[in-house]
Amino acid sequence: MSGLAERLGTRRWSATLRTWSLTRQFAVTGSAIMLFAMIVEGVFTAELISKNTIERNGATTALFMNSFLSPLAHHIAAGDVLPAEKQAELDQLLDKDDFEGRFPHLEIWKGDGLVAYSRSPELIGRRFEPPPGLVEALNGEVSARYTDLAAGEHVARGFTVRYLEIYAPIREQHTGRIVGVAEIHEITEPLEQRLWHLRLNSWLARISITALIMAGLFWIVYRGNGIIMAQKRQLGERVAEVERASRHNRILRNRIQHASSRASELNERFLRGLGADLHDGPAQLIGLAALKVEHVRLAGFAQTREMELQALDSLLADALHEIRDISKGLVxxxxxxxxxxxxxxxxxxxxxxxxxxxxxxxxxxxxxxxxxxxxxxxxxxxxxxxxxxxxxxxxxxxxxxxxxxxxxxxxxxxxxxxxxxxxxxxxxxxxxxxxxxxxxxxxxxxxxxxxxxxxxxxxxxxxxxxxxxxxx
The missing domain is CATH 3.30.565.10 (Histidine kinase-like ATPase, C-terminal domain)
Structure with missing residues (x-):
């Protein structure tokens, strides 16, 4: 039943589309396709912008942190935890308001998941499951991602707020060997505001460009549809004109055929009439004249012969007159x-x-x-x-x-x-x-x-x- 309903729905939609003009079809289907394409491309681009912005922000923060953590590299390499006096120096540095307001937490990890330093003293010296960012940083890459509140180190501290975690490798100055990883937690509000503005500007630009493209295509289709409709009307008029001419030609052809038939019939009738006129007129007179010739031959007296000759001449003159009268109408x-x-x-x-x-x-x-x-x-x-x-x-x-x-x-x-x-x-x-x-x-x-x-x-x-x- 569902398949039948889908087919019926498809047929109704196709029938509805056929009743629409080309401009309306393009406006509906083109707008739907352009809107879908814009949304897909916008989501993909927004994700790409967010990712690039976070990575760029992480790289900037990592470079900043490396400026005051790199001198501690040999102390980190020397033992499992950072010496107490160095911890005190870091605490004093990180306790400043402008620093703490942006970076509230900092951890220094060893390669095996050991915490060598933390703003949360209860984590120092403890081992946790190495987070993915730590693994990437140990391979020499700077990694930035949002806090996983389910991670062991965050559960131990009772984290409820998501930060931007930035993992940066700590290298020895002379050898470049990675001796530890710094994990810094950055407040996300400034970043989120920047990302929101970037996404907004991106969507506004995308909507504007899509609207311009759609308007341009719509104008082209509208103009083309006008030309097509005008040509369709002209073609319809020409087809109607051809049909009228065809009907008129059929009528004329029928008339000509009928006229030809009637002309043949009238010609035959005329010939029969002409034959009757010749038979009843000149032919009768000439036949009578032939009889008069025999009378002339048998006449015994000159007076009788003269009378017969006069009658014969009159008959022939009448026959000639009849023939001339008939000929006048023929030529x-x-x-x-x-x-x-x-x-x-x-x-x-x-x-x-x-x-x-x-x-x-x-x-x-x-x-x-x-x-x-x-x-x-x-x-x-x-x-x-x-x-x-x-x-x-x-x-x-x-x-x-x-x-x-x-x-x-x-x-x-x-x-x-x-x-x-x-x-x-x-x-x-x-x-x-x-x-x-x-x-x-x-x-x-x-x-x-x-x-x-x-x-x-x-x-x-x-x-x-x-x-x-x-x-x-």
Missing amino acids: LPEIEGLPLPEVVRRATRVHEKRTGTTVSLTCEDFPQSLSNAVKMCAYRFVQEGLNNAFRHAGGNDQAVSCKFENGALRLAVEDSGGVDRGRPADRGSGLGLAGLRERVESLGGTFRMSKASTGGTKIEMLLAAAGGDQYE
Whole structure:
């Protein structure tokens, strides 16, 4: 159960962290790590400072004690205890207030744990377990440590206050041989105050440096997080834009596929209609003319032959006229190299000439060239739009307008409504509104039919005015 609880707690903490910003994550985790590192390093450094300070203090005290104990080295070496007169001299020296106030106790040890001198007379001549500091001093090192109140010599005197014990070797002046060890007890209050100030200054410096480092790192992370978030927003906007463009491209692709399918269907329908027109019109007339040829051949009189020839000529002329009428709607005028306003004007003039009606034309100049596919689409749009206006509205108030708006061509044909004439303006020339829609959408444009403000019908196409041969 405890393992499961730990895993659940870890997962919740990870989930919480993921909801935080990078700056907040760094502020929390970075502060915790820096605080832990500062505490560990501070404790280690404080111990090192304390140790070095105590050792330096012990070395200074040992040097001071050696100045008045070294003359007693030969007396210490001569016997187990210091002679009485030398003890009296030391007692007199150590009884001074300034000395006794700092160093209340002093012992001189022999190598085997024998006390040769002590400020406590009851210890002189007694043996105790050699303390660790004594062993180190006998090896020539100065040792400083706090009093072990459980040591035998301290128990014998009833010590309850911890002093700083400093062990210093006593050497003969000429040989340098260690003949004894001086153990001096120093009051710890001055040392503790000095250590407290050193630790305080060390911690203040450490906290200040850590705070500066943390502030600098936090500023860097904060600034980096701001840049990352800005780039993330930009990336999100670009991804959204790409998605929108992708959706739009899919819609256009579907439109183009549908338009291509419809264009093929309309083309087949147009070809069937064209075939029917040729079969029902010129082909019938030509077939009838072929029969008339046989009549001419069998005619017995010149007058009869002349009448048959005239009928044959009339049939062939009608067939030729039918073929020409059908061909007019199949062939576009030469528009390559013409600007769009001129293409629209040609389509308008052709319609006026064929129907005897008037068309109001408003067309702006275009700042860029258009592909032939766009110009052919515009021509057919105007042609079919005007044909429908003539067929269904009697050609009343026919109007054509073309504008260039935001990089796109907007072309419109409208009328004011009227009486249906019931016949096309030009036989075989119309593609129908469905064909126009497919043609416009196949180029990526939009086709719309609505009611005009004059009460008639308005058809409108909007097509990107791409330059060059983009659509070809």
